Amino acid sequence: MAKWILSAESYGAFRHTKEYIPVPNPYGVTVITEREAIRVISGCRWATRGHYVYARDHKSIRFDTLREAQRYAEQLGGAE
Numbered sequence: 001m002a003k004w005i006l007s008a009e010s011y012g013a014f015r016h017t018k019e020y021i022p023v024p025n026p027y028g029v030t031v032i033t034e035r036e037a038i039r040v041i042s043g044c045r046w047a048t049r050g051h052y053v054y055a056r057d058h059k060s061i062r063f064d065t066l067r068e069a070q071r072y073a074e075q076l077g078g079a080e
Helices: 068-075
Strands: 003-011 015-025 030-040 041-055 062-063
Touching: 015 068, 030 068, 041 068, 062 068
Parallel strands: none
Antiparallel strands: 003 015, 015 030, 030 041, 041 062
């Protein structure tokens, strides 16, 4: 199992993204979590749009949980 680090974060008025990478990362695998603000009567709440796995020479794939995305990314990278 790979060790994961938070490599980047970005905040906006209505969007929040976090980028995670495994260590070591010889295959260029990245997991990005996107959250967006949803307006409700009492203000707004944050909802997760999804966890996306990006890798060289592969399509990006969306997962519902961060753990599922990390497991898939570890399989792509061959991490044990």
